[in-house]
């Protein structure tokens with residue numbers, strides 16, 4: 001690793017991870033936060049390799065949306081931590097990584113690396129782009145939605161004990177994957193049925209997009 005990259009890695013390792021949120025955020029949610037602060041610099045917001053630092057590197061950062069599919073979790077842990085990243089085995093034996101990718105073994109806990117992997121899997125498999133900031137979405141969700149949908153999105157908020165209703169379970173991928181981002185935005189702004197309120201006038205478009213992005217990560 002060049003000196004510039006090494007000091008970059010050290011600098012980034014000093015950044016503080018955000019404060020805890022109510023509920024237990026999913027691994028993909030936690031991974032998204034780490035990805036934004038530590039990985040998108042090179043790999044780009046969508047993981048395709050066009051981050052702001054990419055043009056300064058001698059070697060193009062990988063398009064993670066393409067490469068991740070053929071990597072097992074074990075191999076990804078090795079690549080990210082730098083413990084044997086240069087020895088990808090199996091199908092990709094010929095594809096040996098250089099040291100252009102920083103080693104993050106000293107920076108992250110095993111738990112954080114697993115969270116990153118969960119988010120990389122989201123990036124490479126989901127057909128839904130994250131339109132807004134999930135972290136903002138998480139705060140809004142706890143404030144406005146958890147009372148019915150539950151702190152963790154299971155549809156079991158306190159209101160379900162006093163009103164007869166079944167809020168959508170936002171953690172159920174089968175149901176959620178049937179709704180496009182536009183469907184979800186429309187449902188949130190206009191409401192649905194007797195108890196899903198219309199949020200138009202209370203939440204603006206950016207806030208609704210942030211909420212939808214947060215909800216997407218609840219299924220991972």
Ligand code: HEC
Nearest residue numbers: 038039042059060061062067068079097098100101102116
């Ligand atoms: C300083 C730029 C830089 C940063 C920051 C960076 N990467 Fe990379 N990464 C690269 C480059 C360059 C490669 C390609 C290395 C090669 O092909 O030899 C790469 C390759 C990878 C690969 C291997 C792709 C494959 O399957 O073949 C993974 C996985 C990866 N990066 C994940 C991450 C994660 C997760 C983070 C954040 C914790 C991150 N990278 C941060 C530059 C970077």
Ligand code: HEC
Nearest residue numbers: 144145148165166167168184187188192193195196197211
């Ligand atoms: C007063 C209770 C309540 C609150 C507060 C609430 N919801 Fe709901 N929500 C429901 C119920 C009940 C349903 C199921 C509606 C149905 O299927 O008829 C639902 C359904 C949904 C759906 C699926 C809509 C569809 O067309 O099937 C989405 C998306 C959703 N809620 C998002 C949110 C978001 C985001 C918030 C916070 C801004 C929120 N909800 C706040 C009760 C609530």
